[in-house]
Amino acid sequence: MRVAEALLQALRTYGAGQIFGIPGDFALPFFKVIEESGILPLHTLSHEPAVGFAADAAARFRGSIGVAVVTYGAGAFNCVNAVAGAFAEKSPVVVISGAPGRAESRSGLLLHHQGRTLDTQFRVYQEITCAQARLDDPATAPAEIARVLTAAIDQSRPVYIELPRDMVAAACGPVPPYAETPADPEAVAACAEEIMARLQAASRPVVMVDVEVRRYGLEAKIAELTRRLGVPVVTTFMGRGLLSGTDTPLAGTYLGVAGDPAVTELVEGSDGLLLLGVILSDTNFGVNAGKLDLRRTMQALDRQVSMGFHQYPGIPLAALVDALLERARPLGHAHAAPPTSYPRGLVADGAPIAPDDIARAVNDLFDRYGPMPIAADIGDCLFTAMEIDHTDLTAPGYYAGMGYGVPAGIGAQLATGRRTLILVGDGAFQMTGWELGNCRRLGIDPIVILFNNRSWEMLRAFQPESAFNDLDDWRFAEMAEPLGGHGRRVATRAELAAALEEAARTRGRFQLVEAMIPRGVLSATLARFVSGVKRLHTPGEA
Ligand SMILES: Cc1ncc(Cc2csc(CCOP(=O)(O)OP(=O)(O)O)c2C)c(N)n1
Numbered sequence: 001m002r003v004a005e006a007l008l009q010a011l012r013t014y015g016a017g018q019i020f021g022i023p024g025d026f027a028l029p030f031f032k033v034i035e036e037s038g039i040l041p042l043h044t045l046s047h048e049p050a051v052g053f054a055a056d057a058a059a060r061f062r063g064s065i066g067v068a069v070v071t072y073g074a075g076a077f078n079c080v081n082a083v084a085g086a087f088a089e090k091s092p093v094v095v096i097s098g099a100p101g102r103a104e105s106r107s108g109l110l111l112h113h114q115g116r117t118l119d120t121q122f123r124v125y126q127e128i129t130c131a132q133a134r135l136d137d138p139a140t141a142p143a144e145i146a147r148v149l150t151a152a153i154d155q156s157r158p159v160y161i162e163l164p165r166d167m168v169a170a171a172c173g174p175v176p177p178y179a180e181t182p183a184d185p186e187a188v189a190a191c192a193e194e195i196m197a198r199l200q201a202a203s204r205p206v207v208m209v210d211v212e213v214r215r216y217g218l219e220a221k222i223a224e225l226t227r228r229l230g231v232p233v234v235t236t237f238m239g240r241g242l243l244s245g246t247d248t249p250l251a252g253t254y255l256g257v258a259g260d261p262a263v264t265e266l267v268e269g270s271d272g273l274l275l276l277g278v279i280l281s282d283t284n285f286g287v288n289a290g291k292l293d294l295r296r297t298m299q300a301l302d303r304q305v306s307m308g309f310h311q312y313p314g315i316p317l318a319a320l321v322d323a324l325l326e327r328a329r330p331l332g333h334a335h336a337a338p339p340t341s342y343p344r345g346l347v348a349d350g351a352p353i354a355p356d357d358i359a360r361a362v363n364d365l366f367d368r369y370g371p372m373p374i375a376a377d378i379g380d381c382l383f384t385a386m387e388i389d390h391t392d393l394t395a396p397g398y399y400a401g402m403g404y405g406v407p408a409g410i411g412a413q414l415a416t417g418r419r420t421l422i423l424v425g426d427g428a429f430q431m432t433g434w435e436l437g438n439c440r441r442l443g444i445d446p447i448v449i450l451f452n453n454r455s456w457e458m459l460r461a462f463q464p465e466s467a468f469n470d471l472d473d474w475r476f477a478e479m480a481e482p483l484g485g486h487g488r489r490v491a492t493r494a495e496l497a498a499a500l501e502e503a504a505r506t507r508g509r510f511q512l513v514e515a516m517i518p519r520g521v522l523s524a525t526l527a528r529f530v531s532g533v534k535r536l537h538t539p540g541e542a
């Protein structure tokens, strides 16, 4: 077997479903094997940030590794921001970069695409991945591939593999299969016993879930666990969309002062808060009203559990959840909060469109056609999504990098086969929206709602005096046809409802609904978030 085939076979057996990529001369031999072997389907896009975002979304929606293959230097450095976001949000993207072969590396010449030294790229990726390998020896390549792919799965973080172009056809053995890193059963049992004791002693226990729950495929088990315990469940901002496929009565999403007061009170009033797979980020907790003492919570993240002032290392979340399920009994005094209901029944009249009208229109659409998976960019479109019914959602809720939405929606539909709804602002669309031009060739037809307020509105909300937040009106809908899709520009709620209905009924081409929103008009959630941040971060105000 050649190194390239061994790598591709391993990617598939370790869980990858497809490859996203853009070739270059250092990667052409590997792309040739990808295409001719057919071991994994190859989807090329137009700019490497999108390759990274699409692989990230595929990983999140499939609950497994996503794969981005790029050329050395110009391609791999283009992908850095997407991989940094995947590292921050614990998305297991496998980045594979072509690289110079041994002879050319020793030519004494500076090679094209070489940033500084031939090791610069490897060192950059060491900062934003949890494991790395350079496959420059066929004898060690299988073990190195197994080591790195195992790290991606166990740590749910991106990894980096550098494949010199003269190694693609080198003969090597098969890659060893995935072997789970064992946990100490006694440590897991002791940890679960202590958590159960704390939950039983609490008068108001609550469970909060976030990204690791999806990354390790634990949603169904956690739904069962919380049902057995009879405790209310909330998601974090980043964890929005989790458990949507289960019948767990979610109490809602915790957004501190920016969210539903009943959910905020439930969380901040809890004396037994269990955080499962929760990233302690400012976007998840930055706007808490100051009553939440994270030191008093029980936190299971990154294969360790922290409670009070002590920790249990080496506790995989999956093992902990199984141990808790074995011990779960109804807690009795816990009170389950009523599930949140979301706004519906858009008044389809001549009024201008506000972001919350879009949430209402989407909820109405889901009632008629069933829920769709959502890929959202950062911007008010993501805050608006907090008012959309629970459904599978991927968004850069913590890393907050723009440009994610459209490529992620493309990756999501290719990874799941389900038509995806993409929510994106005009600023973010200017960055990567053009990837829609690949939909026809890729055979997908997402529905895109473009929040066009001709503005970097989130920035204006914090700094209204700055004119640089004004953007021009690019008339995006008119560009849809040449890109292979269908576009409609809408300015009233009636036009919005009609355009979404037409988009839902039209298959085979992407549908771009350009919703014109007056500058300065925010979703209620973003407005609360901005006022909350301002209040909490203004000296003397908190
Ligand atoms: C890659 C990157 N560069 C800059 C920024 C900083 C930023 C955060 S929000 C924002 C404005 C987004 O404008 P858009 O029109 O998309 O959405 P909306 O606010 O609803 O009008 C910017 C520029 C981030 N987060 N990522």
Ligand SMILES: [Mg+2]
Residues within 6 Å of the ligand: 379, 425, 426, 427, 451, 452, 453, 454, 455, 456, 457
């Ligand atoms: Mg905007």
